[in-house]
Amino acid sequence: MTPSTDAVEAGMQRALELAARGPATGVNPQVGCVLLRPDGSIAAEGWHRGAGTPHAEVDALSRLGPADARGLTAVVTLEPCDHTGLTGPCSEALLAAGVSAVAYAVADPGEASSGGAERLRAGGVEVVGGVLVEEATEFLRRWLTAARLGRPFVTLKWASSLDGRAAAADGSSRWITGPAARRHVHEQRARHDVVLVGTGTVLADDPSLTARGDDDALLPEQPLPVVVGERPVPRGAALRRHPRGLVETGSRDLVAVLADLARRGVRSVFVEGGPTVASAAVRLGLVDDYLVYLAPTLLGGPRTALDDLGVATIGDQRRLLVTSTTVLDGDLVVVARDQHRRTS
Structure with missing residues (x-):
């Protein structure tokens, strides 16, 4: 059982609020994550605090016990990354935690970092993209413009x-x-x-x-x-x-x-x-x-x-x-x- 559409959208609104707490400058995007229980209540939340710090998904997972994320839905403002930089891939962290579903707003345009949605689906996770995509695209406009135009x-x-x-x-x-x-x-x-x-x-x-x-x-x-x-x-x-x-x-x-x-x-x-x-x-x-x-x-x-x-x-x-x-x-x-x- 996954949260209702209304609960996921409310979770995305909260994730955007969390993302805004991260630094507005620097190479990394501002990203927020909310982990929802099947009834739509929030189990944990997190956001990215800058280069070299845990990504939003990992930050949210760190606030739960080792097995507490099983069956939860991760709601993320940006598609979970699928590469190793200063930190490891968020796709692998979500799979290892046992989340049952992931909802994200904007697809990651990076050649190296994209692919998280495909990795999660291959691992048996239900994935939905485009949740509140217009709001999230506007929020991420600076970073997305730089990523897409080079x-x-x-x-x-x-x-x-x-x-x-x-x-x-x-x-x-x-x-x-x-x-x-x-x-x-x-x-x-x-x-x-x-x-x-x-x-x-x-x-x-x-x-x-x-x-x-x-x-x-x-x-x-x-x-x-x-x-x-x-x-x-x-x-x-x-x-x-x-x-x-x-x-x-x-x-x-x-x-x-x-x-x-x-x-x-x-x-x-x-x-x-x-x-x-x-x-x-x-x-x-x-x-x-x-x-x-x-x-x-x-x-x-x-x-x-x-x-x-x-x-x-x-x-x-x-x-x-x-x-x-x-x-x-x-x-x-x-x-x-x-x-x-x-x-x-």
Whole structure:
């Protein structure tokens, strides 16, 4: 006897809540697992706490006695892995524990890690995929995008006036937005593996690119700063004092830079460069999320947030889908994505 469909879906909702407790950055996905009894009640639950720690399924199983998992249903946000990395295969752990059924939301897209569902079925376990798949796909969007495209998930951020200017005519830009919007930027930096800028921004603004809290203290999670461009970062630049160090790419090839970052295990990049880097990312189709801070002010002049995008006629415009809007002390925060891009 297995739990009802309603109980499995409720278990998946709980598994997603648990998954959110795991680290938002790093090479591994956020995964949650709930072990259900036949009547739908929860016997144990777990989540993945980062690279090298037990996966969600093993974490949940560890909270039971040696034979207590027999006959239970494992509800997991991502298909159980079937490979040995820093930890062993979750498919084998579930088989050894004697679970009778496994329900998962999203299939694992990895060539090395996928195949857990097939291994479990071959071992006599009832397996159902696609439970709350839309919710789980959205939750795992960053990691899935990186896994499927072979490059990090890219968030492009800029702050501008309502008329689209990122600076006044003399180049001054501090501050277009208010403190609340700037705090939000720091929170977003902390939720990405890398913060990326061009050498033009480094030379013009000398940014520190750290993630800081209300008291200006460093947040626990810090992105790795990466500079795109051929000019060296000056010796006395603030970036050279960043707690994570500094990566100078020596290249303006964004595609190659992102590919190299992917090989280093980077799964998310926060692009804060000026119009040159930002526009290149848009032109090349590398942007997954747009994070735009609009201040209720007008500047006029030539200092636009973006420059040439290769849009010669209105038919070539890059239409976006706005997914959220938030007002922070008068500044409007807009999150958008390409209308036609899919994670799956």
